[in-house]
Amino acid sequence: MAGSAELLERMLQGVFNEPDPRQRAAVIAEVFTDDVVFVDGERTVRGREELAATVTGLLAQGPGLVFTPAGPVRGVGDLGMRPWRLGPPGADPVLGGLDVVQVVDGRIARLWTVLDG
Template structure:
């Protein structure tokens, strides 16, 4: 079973940095529960389909955009983040 740090690494590499929608959807199905709630500074999305649509929209804003984690992993309760 993958730990939180590995799941966060997969989220960045296989979801937010994946340009192919089919591969991204497959990764979302593997990494996230069906009832995922994803929150950032501008969005709160519910479920895998909304997450996929949100990531697709983000990637469309900047072709070639790459998300790069900075800092070390931090877990607080059921939240995981890079500080």
Template sequence: MTESVPTAEELLGRMISGVFNEPDPQRRGSVIAEVFTEDVVFSDAERTVTGQRALADTVSGLLAQGPGFVFVPEGPYRGVADLGMRAWRLGPPGGDPVLGGLDVAQVVDGRIAHLWTVLDG
């Protein structure tokens, strides 16, 4: 039986639920190990970090800035070749978003190798 390789769309969905919306650092770390390459590169307007540990630390810092806020996918998934794109909004559950952006992921061998986050406006 051949195991299927996750698509960029599946990886981005798992990333939002299991990484950016996961408050428990151990569970978050397990999902990071499944979804991202060991030498993943994460880039946003403020930083570029390399490696799963650096990504985990970055996510912990981001989550601390908006405790209780959740990321919600916005609009359709878009992708071409090894790139996947998903817009999102961040805010209190059921409330108005306070921030939005677009994640762009490059997938290599079924895992995210590079993740760019572009914030709205």
């Protein structure tokens, strides 16, 4: 079973940094449970399809921006967390935050994104 460190890395690179919707959907199917719940400051979405649509919308808001890890994965029990930054490659970030995941049976069942500031 995958642990939170591996899942957070796959999520960042294969979902939030993946421009191709088909490839992104394939990684979502591997990494997230069918009934995943994603919560950020603006929305709560349920299920893989809603998650995919939300990520597509988020990526459209910042074309050319990439997510990069901003620290190590930390965790306890079935929870994992990792800070990240968003910005143009090689430039200062425009946004940062923290992802917190709950892992159930080797997949992310819950994802909370807390934005900095």
